[in-house]
Amino acid sequence: MNSVSPSAVQxxxxxxxxxxxxxxxxxxxxxxxxxxxxxxxxxxxWNNVKYGWSVKSKTTFNKSSPVTVMGHSYxxxxxxxxxxxxxxxxxxxxxxxxxxxxxxxGSTLTTDCGWGCMLRSGQMLLAQGLLVHLLPRDWxxxxxxxxxxVDFEALRPRSxxxxxxxxxxxxxxxxxxxxxxxxxxSRPGSTALNHTQKKRPESGRDRQAExxxxxxxxWFGDEPPAPFGVHQLVELGKSSGKKxxxxxxxxxxxxxxxxAVAKTSxxxxxxxxxxxxxxxxxxxxxxxxxxxxxxxKSDPEPSGPGWKSVIILVPVRLGGDxxxxxxxxxxxNILRLECCIxxxxxxxxxxxxxxxxxxxxxxxxxxxxxxxxVDVTQDNFPLESFHCxxxxxxxxxxxxxxxxxxxxxxxxxxxESLCSAVCVALSSPEEKYPIFTFVxxxxxxYGLVGHSSSHPHSDSSPTPGPAHMLPQGKLSQSNxxxxxxxxxxx
Numbered sequence: 001m002n003s004v005s006p007s008a009v010q011x012x013x014x015x016x017x018x019x020x021x022x023x024x025x026x027x028x029x030x031x032x033x034x035x036x037x038x039x040x041x042x043x044x045x046w047n048n049v050k051y052g053w054s055v056k057s058k059t060t061f062n063k064s065s066p067v068t069v070m071g072h073s074y075x076x077x078x079x080x081x082x083x084x085x086x087x088x089x090x091x092x093x094x095x096x097x098x099x100x101x102x103x104x105x106g107s108t109l110t111t112d113c114g115w116g117c118m119l120r121s122g123q124m125l126l127a128q129g130l131l132v133h134l135l136p137r138d139w140x141x142x143x144x145x146x147x148x149x150v151d152f153e154a155l156r157p158r159s160x161x162x163x164x165x166x167x168x169x170x171x172x173x174x175x176x177x178x179x180x181x182x183x184x185x186s187r188p189g190s191t192a193l194n195h196t197q198k199k200r201p202e203s204g205r206d207r208q209a210e211x212x213x214x215x216x217x218x219w220f221g222d223e224p225p226a227p228f229g230v231h232q233l234v235e236l237g238k239s240s241g242k243k244x245x246x247x248x249x250x251x252x253x254x255x256x257x258x259x260a261v262a263k264t265s266x267x268x269x270x271x272x273x274x275x276x277x278x279x280x281x282x283x284x285x286x287x288x289x290x291x292x293x294x295x296x297k298s299d300p301e302p303s304g305p306g307w308k309s310v311i312i313l314v315p316v317r318l319g320g321d322x323x324x325x326x327x328x329x330x331x332x333n334i335l336r337l338e339c340c341i342x343x344x345x346x347x348x349x350x351x352x353x354x355x356x357x358x359x360x361x362x363x364x365x366x367x368x369x370x371x372x373x374v375d376v377t378q379d380n381f382p383l384e385s386f387h388c389x390x391x392x393x394x395x396x397x398x399x400x401x402x403x404x405x406x407x408x409x410x411x412x413x414x415x416e417s418l419c420s421a422v423c424v425a426l427s428s429p430e431e432k433y434p435i436f437t438f439v440x441x442x443x444x445x446y447g448l449v450g451h452s453s454s455h456p457h458s459d460s461s462p463t464p465g466p467a468h469m470l471p472q473g474k475l476s477q478s479n480x481x482x483x484x485x486x487x488x489x490x
Contacts (some may be wrong), residue, residue: 004213027413055341060151061394070128071338076152089363090144092355093127093217094388095120097370101222104234104244112230113370115245117351120367122253123220124405125354126261127230128341129311130216132408134272135209137338142206145389185228195329217386219266221376226258226266236260250344250404251315258313275314278436284309285415286298310415311341312407319401326428328396330435332357333425334405339418345403347394354399361393406434 066073070092074085097120099111112119131139169490224231234244236259240252248256258272271288273280287293289308293336324399331475334340335357346352356363371385407422409415426434439446 002240012019030088045419046068058149058151058457059336059390060153061391061393062359063152063154065359067356068336069356069363070342071336071340072143073336077154081145082152086147087140087144089355089391090147090387090389091139091141092365092388093124093131093220093386094301094367095127095220095367096367096384098222098230098373099370101373102224102229102231105224107245111370112244113225113465115247117346118232118248118250118253119230119256119346121346121351121353122233122248122250122257122404123228123230124365124367125218125313125342125344125404126311127220128355129408130219130267130270131213131305131310132341133309133410134212134216136205139206139209141383141387142210143383145384145387150391150424197257214381214383217383218376219264222373223376225267226376230259232260233257236263247349250402254313254315254404257311269308270311271308272311272313275312275436276380276443277315278314278418279443280312280314280436280438280439281445282419282438283442285312286412287442289412289415307412309408309410312409312418314405314407316403316435317401318399318435321401323397323399323401327398327435328360330426330428331399334422334435335362337407337421337425339406339407339414339421341406343403343405345400347398348361348400350400352394354403357396358393360397362399363391363393366392412437 005334061067061076063075066075068074069085069088072088074088076082076085097111097113097116099113101110103110144474219226219228222231224230226232233253233256234242236256237243237246237248237252239259240255242248242252254274258274261267261270261272273285273288275281289310290306291308292306293301317332319322331343335354343354344351345354348402351369352364352366354362354364365388374381374385407418409418423438426436428434
């Protein structure tokens with residue numbers, strides 16, 4: 001069992017997910033069903049308690065350097081910038097453990113506490129893609145809560161004895177667990193912020209978008225019909241050999257999300273592409289998105305717009321047992337891209353959703369907090385539990401090397417810009433092997449199945465290149481097909 005970082009104690013009262021699954025059904029053939037049910041209920045009850053309480057812990061942000069959230073940077077040296085940062089962070093969808101939802105098919109489980117954190121992180125990644133797909137890029141939730149347990153300090157340059165620098169007391173937020181009750185700090189030299197939410201010209205438009213915001217949240221409801229709810233994701237995971245109670249890796253979750261989007265009729269004009277062997281095959285993306293190529297010659301009329309928007313998911317492994325420090329700058333550069341919709345990964349067997357960074361730390365949303373299920377079929381169901389008001393950070397060095405990076409492109413021009421911008425972000429003088437690459441051809445040109453494959457593969461010899469844009473025919477065709485959680489070791 002892994003230790004819990006101080007930045008995670010808001011959500012979890014001790015311990016993390018255990019490898020191989022948290023709550024499992026008994027598999028002994030001779031064991032009575034009642035004993036099986038009792039075991040499941042006891043383990044579920046323990047996890048509900050374990051992940052159902054929180055401890056106040058302040059997160060400090062440096063006013064002297066920018067903080068990035070979903071490709072936008074904020075220099076927190078003024079109240080206006082802090083307010084923009086607050087709206088950007090709190091507006092992200094926060095999807096956590098839930099309890100007392102309808103029983104998962106094929107099990108006696110009514111909670112995902114202790115085993116479903118990677119599914120929840122994957123939900124948050126997909127939710128961010130849906131928000132930018134359906135809402136204006138600068139949309140923010142008009143009812144976003146105030147920050148809780150956050151300090152903003154001016155930090156002197158870092159020293160070997162203190163990685164974060166030496167703080168100069170400034171202003172901060174602190175409160176009880178009630179996120180809507182900010183309190184002034186009484187620290188010497190502190191300057192209290194005006195906590196009155198500022199109005200902005202877009203607020204009227206944001207209010208008009210609320211029904212769509214609410215609909216996106218409902219798609220992730222904890223009930224069987226929800227297209228991206230845990231019930232549907234667990235069902236889709238069965239084809240990858242997974243079941244309720246199992247541990248899901250970031251690569252498997254990427255393919256589950258692809259299947260979920262392909263299956264639903266709720267979301268239109270959107271496709272999901274999952275990279276293979278740390279490689280994005282550009283022609284496969286074009287075939288997936290360019291609807292004119294998929295138009296049957298017998299169809300008298302076009303079926304829709306010429307190009308589908310696309311979410312690109314890239315499962316990677318950034319080292320062996322721990323993160324290769326050479327890739328930290330590349331990860332930081334990727335998170336600064338506006339086309340990036342986040343990274344699912346975390347610490348070993350403890351999934352987190354990374355949405356930004358500041359200095360040497362990652363900014364994340366943590367699913368390890370158990371909340372009661374919300375009935376999203378009711379009109380005006382409460383939204384507060386789907387948004388987090390307490391940002392948390394952790395050092396890059398603690399990041400697990402296994403992760404999946406997400407990108408979004410609305411149209412063909414955006415896709416071409418994405419390729420160029422990501423290639424620049426991947427360039428690193430410290431590391432000759434890129435995190436992943438783009439190639440001009442199709443996967444089948446290199447002896448692989450196409451983008452619709454439900455299993456990623458591994459290639460033991462990634463091809464280096466300073467621009468990471470490889471011409472057709474330059475990639476080795478000798479590929480070792482591995483399990484659904486294999487990665488290229490960089």
